[in-house]
Amino acid sequence: MRVLAIHGFLLAVAMAIASASARFSSQEVVDRIVARVENDVILLSDIRALSRYQQFLNGKSETDAQILDRLIDQWIVRTEADASHAPHPSDAEIEHSLSRLRSSFASQQEYEARRKQAGxxxxxxxxxxSSQLYLSDYLDSRFRPAVQIDPKEVEDFYQTAIVPRARARGQEPPSLDEARDSVQEALVQNGINQQAEQWLKESRLRLRIENLLAGVAK
Known part of the structure; x- marks a missing residue:
């Protein structure tokens, strides 16, 4: 009986080891390294996570290569934000953004359905x-002070974008004074995006980045 008990114990251990090996093997497939940035890595599971979020927001996602580019950019921004001790968004700010996100869907039911469908x-x-807020807030604080908008730019944007858009919808366009603040902010955001894009390009040149996506089994 003791021999049988020991045999049963060893069998259970063997099964546990096999099960653990299977889990590790599965995780290895999911978590293959797709890029190295300096001494850090980006995993295939990171691509999958952002892909699911894009599916949730837009009903579709970018290619793995495009998502990896975004993740590398996010790594650069996050590293700089952490180094400068940038503040993390408050719970109230996160809740406000979540509320805006939910309201972008036709209904709460659609929001829940899309979220669950994306897993x-x-x-x-x-x-x-929270992560996106942290990164965007850092970029805003870094580049907004350097963005200068000429009044002529505001007027041009109003005439070429705001007025035609309103008329295309059969609506009376707002006056320039009524639209000035929103136009100003749109132009500032565009300026921030342009400066951030240039900064990211320059940052990539000085960083050690190895793209391994092509050699990773999908």
Missing amino acids: LSELDVRAMV
């Missing part, structure tokens, strides 16, 4: 929103 939990969505 995301509420915590997943909150974490992604």
